[in-house]
Amino acid sequence: MVKTAIYYFSSTGNSLAVARDLARGLDNADIIPINSSLDAPDASFYERVGFVFPIYMFGLPLIVRSFLGKIEIKPETYVFSVATFGGLPGRALSMAGEILKKRGIELACGFSVQMPGNYTPLYGAIPRKQQDKIFLRQKIKTQKIIELVCQQAAGVMEENPFLLNLALYLLLYRAGSSRIPLSARRGFWSTEACTKCGLCAKICPVGNIQLQGGRPFWLLHCQHCMGCLQWCPAQAIEYRNFTRGKGRYHHPEIQALDLITRP
Ligand SMILES: Cc1cc2nc3c(=O)[nH]c(=O)nc-3n(C[C@H](O)[C@H](O)[C@H](O)COP(=O)(O)O)c2cc1C
Structure with a gap:
């Protein structure tokens, strides 16, 4: 049985809930939190590695960025990412792919899963009924992701490919995350x-x-x-x-x- 590691970063539980669903569907999977205690992360023991994280300012949370820059993964490992987002996914997945590529690791697939947004400075929690509808769609989507990951699918990158959007997202991300x-x-x-x-x-x-x-x-x-x-x-x-x-x-x-x- 393929041994899988699912690394997740989560503050309000959306990405953890997705990571748990993935782990249930992929059997033999360990779920590991990304936090400041994980100094020298080593996934070389795993044959399949997934990263689940929220999108921040159209990009990667800072801690996920630095985590991807130091995790040890064998080059032949199947690697995938799942980004949870509230409304606009931006370009976190391709950012993750670029960081890994520089280290000789290929990100085979990047998936996006919409969840209730948690950026309270802009908006409050949406009503529970609306949340439940989103959770239902998330379960279906996660099942599809599991199927694709089991087939070792490659080449899926679920984000808006238009160059102008990507450039705009990058600008917004740089401006926001540095502050x-x-x-x-x-x-x-x-x-x-x-x-x-x-x-x-x-x-x-x-x-x-x-x-x-x-x-x-x-x-x-x-x-x-x-x-x-x-x-x-x-x-x-x-x-x-x-x-x-x-x-x-x-x-x-x-x-x-x-x-x-x-x-
Ligand atoms: C600082 C911050 C920035 C965010 N930026 C975006 C964004 O650019 N696009 C988006 O769709 N959602 C954005 N969100 C919403 C989260 O990506 C979304 O709610 C995610 O599922 C939260 O995951 P978690 O519960 O695992 O932390 C942002 C949330 C925070 C806290």
Whole structure:
């Protein structure tokens, strides 16, 4: 039986839910979180490797970018990626392909799966009925991905191929992602509703939150994943004034504990 590794990055559970569905369909698969504790990732033991991650600003989350740049994979390994996105997939998949190619690894297929969006500074959570419709489509899509991966399909790249779009996405990505660390330090804050439970610090995939007097203080390696804000049980975390009164989101089948992946 083919041994598969599925590496995932997820803050509100969409990518984890997809990774779990893939693992169930591919048998013999290990699911491994991408977080700041995975220093020298080694997948040379696996014959098939998949990456599941959300799209950020039409591109790759910073942590996924650096992860792809250092993971060890044997050249003959079958490699695929699945990007989850809220509305506009951008060019994260081809970015992943380019990074791997420079290291002599071929990305055979890149798939996109639409999920409820989680970028609260722009919009609140969509109603549960609408979410359920998306989840239904996701299950069907994931099944198709499993079939293609089992056939070792190649050449699928599910993103808009028009050059102008790609150039525009790249510009937006560069402008947005370079500002993330500082804008997070300045942007996130906790309100008086904070109960000092510390969940925000535990759930942060990169350990970017320090508790000071029990309350969160944001350091400088934020990924902008919104995990702290989305999972706060008291809804006491805001990003500037853009998130006030907006509904929080996380995947209904995923618990906060599932996303606490650092020791
Ligand atoms: C910082 C940030 C940027 C995002 N940018 C995009 C985007 O460019 N296009 C898009 O369709 N969705 C975007 N989203 C939405 C997520 O890609 C989507 O909700 C994803 O499924 C979340 O996955 P997760 O729950 O595994 O973290 C963004 C979300 C965040 C937090």
